[in-house]
Every structure is written in C-alpha cells, then in structure tokens.
Amino acid sequence: MRRYIDLIEQTFDLPTEDFKVDAQGLYFHDVPLMDVVKEFGTPLKLTYLPKISDNIQRAKRMFNSAIEKHDYQGKYHYCYCTKSSHFEFVLREALKNGIHLETSSTYDIEIIRKLHQQSKIDKNIRIVCNGFKRELYKQYISEILNDGFRNCIPVLDNMTEIDYYEEHVKDEYEIGIRVASDEEPRFELYTSRLGVRYSDIVDFYHKRIKKSKAKLKMLHIFVNQGISDSAYYWSELSRFVYKYCELKKICPDLDSIDIGGGFPIKNSLWFTYDYEYMAEQIVATIKDICDENDVPVPNIYTEFGIYTVGESGAAIYSILDQKLQNDKELWYMIDGSFITQLPDIWGLNRKYIMLAVNNWESEYQKVNLGGLTCDSMDYYNSEAHTNEVFLPKINNGEQQYIGFFHTGAYQEAIGGYGGIQHCLIPAPKHIVIDKKEDGSLDYQLFAQEQDSESMMKLLGY
Ligand SMILES: Cc1ncc(COP(=O)(O)O)c(C=O)c1O
Incomplete structure (x- = not known):
C-alpha cells in the first residue's frame, strides 16, 4: 500500500x-x-504569533550583518506594512520588535491613533504614509503631524499632494517621494501608476519642495514583482539608487531610501530563497552606486508584508x-x-x-x-x-x-x-x-x- x-x-x-x-x-x-x-x-484559521517576531528578527539580523560586512555607514529600519494584516494581535506582536509602520490608506491612521492610545507605540515611531491619498487621508496625516508624530512621513504619490500639507501642517515636516518603478517586461503596462515619474523628480524638487516647509528625507520605491535575484530587480534597484545620488547632491536633507516590501515566503516545502544573499546584495549594490557617485549611503527602510505575517x-x-x-x-x-x-x-x-x-x-x-x-x-x-x-x-x-x-x-x-x-x-x-x-x-x-x-x-x- x-x-x-x-x-x-x-x-x-x-x-x-x-x-x-x-x-x-x-x-x-x-x-x-x-x-x-x-x-x-473547523473551518478554522489560526495565527501562530511567535513566527511574526522570528521573521522580523531574522530580517534585522540579515540586513545588519550585511551592513557590518560592507562597512555600510547607514542604518537598517524594519517597517511593517499594515495592509498585509491589520489585526490588532498581529500589530501587537510585530511591535514587540522595535519596528516602524507603513500605512496605505486613510483608516490606517486610525489604527496608529488607537495603538498610541493603548501605549503600544509612542510618538517617535516612524510612520511611512504611502498611497494615492484622498483628502481625509491627507487630513489625518496632517493632524498626527501637528499632534507630535514628527517622524510621520507622507510619501508623495503625486506632485500635488504636497499642497495640502503646506497648507495644513504647522511646522517643518519631512516628506518622501515615491519613484514610479518600471514594470516587469512581461507586464502589459510599462510604468507603475503609483509614484512620481522618474524624470520629473529633480525638477519637482527645485520648483516646489525646495521652497516649502517640507524637508525631503526619503526616496521610496516598490518593485511589484518582489525582491528577486533577476536582472529586472537589480536594474530597477540600481536606477532608483542613481536617482537618490542625483538628488542627494542637491538636497542635503535626503538621507533614507525605502525599498518597499517583497521578501517572499515558502509556498512549498521545496521552496528555496537565499535571504542572506539578497540582503547582502541589496546593501552592496546601494553602497557601490553611492561610492561611485561620491555621496553618503542612505539609511535603508523595508516594508515587508507577506514576509512578516504570511508564515504565521x-x-x-x-x-x-x-x-x-x-x-x-x-x-x-x-x-x-x-x-x-x-x-x-x-x-x-x-x-x-x-x-x-x-x-x-x-x-x-x-x-x-x-x-x-x-x-x-x-x-x-x-x-x-x-x-x-x-x-x-x-x-x-x-x-x-x-x-x-x-x-x-x-x-x-x-x-x-x-x-x-x-x-x-x-x-x-x-x-x-x-x-x-x-x-x-x-x-x-x-x-x-x-x-x-x-x-x-x-x-x-
Ligand atoms: C508600498 C508597498 N510597500 C510594501 C508592500 C508589501 O509587499 P509584500 O507584502 O510583498 O512584502 C506593498 C504591497 O503591495 C506595497 O505596495
């Protein structure tokens, strides 16, 4: 048998x-x-909380050891992107690990407020606010900035978004810009609808940001296909880091990049993926391009969703x-x-x-x-x-x-x-x-x- x-x-x-x-x-x-x-x-869903902390700690270890190995002078920051699972028990567990948060829409900010009321976060936490924003989202972001969440950083998805913050945020504040990535060659569209056009960013900085209360602190990218050892991924990452170098030369406040999410998880017992190698190559690629351009390396943020919570x-x-x-x-x-x-x-x-x-x-x-x-x-x-x-x-x-x-x-x-x-x-x-x-x-x-x-x-x- x-x-x-x-x-x-x-x-x-x-x-x-x-x-x-x-x-x-x-x-x-x-x-x-x-x-x-x-x-x-049954039917039954379960969440095994310790796996969330294990995966966060593993990614932190891998990026930090790559940073040490390459004598990289920037820091690594782990953000959890709430959209992959908004449940309170997931955030409670993830936040035990000294992480930051990424939001993608209006009601995410209510989660931030609740977590603060419950003393699960303090106002120094970095909150990376992504997404194409309706007015209420911009309003909530401005409100928490005015309320003392000074490390909340709206990442501009388009060039008009800043107008709202200029009008409603009281003091100086930090912003990021999402750089629209090019899609994988076999995708039916050429460039992501999310983010600002690669070729518009420097001009936008000169004409709008430089004269505003905002300090451009972060460049952001998300490569839809995830972090893969493919010519496509390395070319998108490199193109993005070149843009960071170009901007860094004219914008001294810029000191961070956010490379989005995209670490995969096991979808089969046969699954193999060399996480250490990928973390190391990411750090090495950023450093090589910055050295070549003679600019200081940026702090690196990631926003892993599937990787944080999938395997739990x-x-x-x-x-x-x-x-x-x-x-x-x-x-x-x-x-x-x-x-x-x-x-x-x-x-x-x-x-x-x-x-x-x-x-x-x-x-x-x-x-x-x-x-x-x-x-x-x-x-x-x-x-x-x-x-x-x-x-x-x-x-x-x-x-x-x-x-x-x-x-x-x-x-x-x-x-x-x-x-x-x-x-x-x-x-x-x-x-x-x-x-x-x-x-x-x-x-x-x-x-x-x-x-x-x-x-x-x-x-x-
Ligand atoms: C801006 C941004 N960051 C992070 C993520 C998380 O990606 P993943 O769950 O693949 O890590 C996404 C997913 O769509 C995203 O759009």
Whole structure:
C-alpha cells in the first residue's frame, strides 16, 4: 500500500523548521493541529504569533550583518506594512520588535491613533504614509503631524499632494517621494501608476519642495514583482539608487531610501530563497552606486508584508464529502471556500503548502479540492511543485482534515473579512496561538465563525 506519509517523506525532507508529524497527526510550529481541531472544530484559521517576531528578527539580523560586512555607514529600519494584516494581535506582536509602520490608506491612521492610545507605540515611531491619498487621508496625516508624530512621513504619490500639507501642517515636516518603478517586461503596462515619474523628480524638487516647509528625507520605491535575484530587480534597484545620488547632491536633507516590501515566503516545502544573499546584495549594490557617485549611503527602510505575517497563518478544513464526477475527477469538498477565505488562490493562482492534518498512514489518492460557493473556479488542484494534489483516501466513517499553511498575509483584507462574501459563506473561526514563557502554548479564540445576524444587518434586513 502506498501511504500518504511515504509520499510526503519521499518528496520532502520532513521534519522541517515549521512541520513535523507523529502518530497524533501534523504539527505546525509545534502546534498539534489535531488537538486544535478537536477543541475548536473547523473551518478554522489560526495565527501562530511567535513566527511574526522570528521573521522580523531574522530580517534585522540579515540586513545588519550585511551592513557590518560592507562597512555600510547607514542604518537598517524594519517597517511593517499594515495592509498585509491589520489585526490588532498581529500589530501587537510585530511591535514587540522595535519596528516602524507603513500605512496605505486613510483608516490606517486610525489604527496608529488607537495603538498610541493603548501605549503600544509612542510618538517617535516612524510612520511611512504611502498611497494615492484622498483628502481625509491627507487630513489625518496632517493632524498626527501637528499632534507630535514628527517622524510621520507622507510619501508623495503625486506632485500635488504636497499642497495640502503646506497648507495644513504647522511646522517643518519631512516628506518622501515615491519613484514610479518600471514594470516587469512581461507586464502589459510599462510604468507603475503609483509614484512620481522618474524624470520629473529633480525638477519637482527645485520648483516646489525646495521652497516649502517640507524637508525631503526619503526616496521610496516598490518593485511589484518582489525582491528577486533577476536582472529586472537589480536594474530597477540600481536606477532608483542613481536617482537618490542625483538628488542627494542637491538636497542635503535626503538621507533614507525605502525599498518597499517583497521578501517572499515558502509556498512549498521545496521552496528555496537565499535571504542572506539578497540582503547582502541589496546593501552592496546601494553602497557601490553611492561610492561611485561620491555621496553618503542612505539609511535603508523595508516594508515587508507577506514576509512578516504570511508564515504565521494557517487555514484548517474538514472534508465534508467526496464526489466522483467522472472516471477520474474525484472531488473532496471542503467546509469553506477558496474564493472567499483564501482569495489569492482564485485571484492570483497562488499556491500554499497544503497537507493532510491526520490519516498519514492511509493510502493516498489524487483529488481536486472543491469550495462551497457555486463558482466553478472555487477549487484547488495543483501545488507549487506539482500539477496534482494528493490526500489520504477516506475510509468509511473517517474524518479527514487538511491544512493550508503560510496563509497569514492579505487573505482577510482581500476577502473582506466579516463582510458579505460570495454565496454568503461565513468567515471562519479564528484562533490566535502564542507561546508562554514556560514553552507551553496559549490558545485564544479571536472570533467565532461569522453568524447570519451580522450578514443580515449588512444586507439591510
Ligand atoms: C508600498 C508597498 N510597500 C510594501 C508592500 C508589501 O509587499 P509584500 O507584502 O510583498 O512584502 C506593498 C504591497 O503591495 C506595497 O505596495
């Protein structure tokens, strides 16, 4: 008999840093998933908080050791971009690590205010405010600047944005400019819609910023495809650093660059990515170009979203039933939906690590996973390393649980957590898991499965 455990162990090196299996079933970061399922049921999302701090500390270590190795005279600053998961428990954990924050829209500033009221941040925190801003966002930014958040730095997305701050911010303030990056060659558009045109920036500085109360402190870039060891990424980063050098020569206040987010996470147990090498190459590239241009190196900010919070999350489902729809298409129906609960699967064809939680000793078979909505696209049947999905065969009366892992970033924000979703599929229960000082695990029920009452209210019934 070909057992599921043999298939997985032949394909991957188990145990890994994040996963192990024993007679009780699968463990995710030491969390015995069968215990969680027995206590809380499914469908269920969980967040394992210590992973957030681990990843932040790892990135800080890597950039700081690259800085030391290259005798780089600037500092590294880790920002968390709130958009990847706005939940209070995520921010609470991330903020334990001496980080800064990046915001992307108006209501993010309400989060900043709340965190301050709760004494989780003080007014010295650096807040990098990105995004194309409606008036209320600019108003909120001006208000917190006037209220003493002097390290809040609006990053201009266009050249008229500064007019609002000039009128409403009382004292001198710092600003950044987002440089519009060029898109990857295979993308259908040439230049990002976000940011100011590369060729307009110097002129804009001379004509507008130089005469304003604003000090240009930061240049910002975000490369849509993430930080990859590709000719495209290195060329975008270099072009950006050349612009920093050009501006630094005429603008002495400029002393920082923000290279955005884009560190990836494991989407398969086969995933490899040399984070140390990439951090080192980034630092070395910036230093080489600055040396060549005879300008001091900038402080480096990053805004990692997926990397900060992705690997802390998981979604656990039960298989409700199986359906053989022709000679070879066997469906396992989950008690949730990909479209509504893991929308990147549907919208971006994203792959996650997917594993059986129990029955590893059972024979395996090829399956298609089906979601509960009526949409034909609500399915998952290939993984990052193979075009197939295998799970244990379900013997009579057995319950099969499965998990999607590293799902902690963006899924709630994009799926519209707690709102109205396709076919009124409710948001699943959410458990937050932390490690106590004695090493034991603490489980908190953050939210019950969404109920009909909240939906009826939203719908006006
Ligand atoms: C300006 C900016 N910073 C940071 C991020 C985070 O990117 P990631 O989650 O890939 O690290 C994004 C994502 O869209 C972004 O637009």
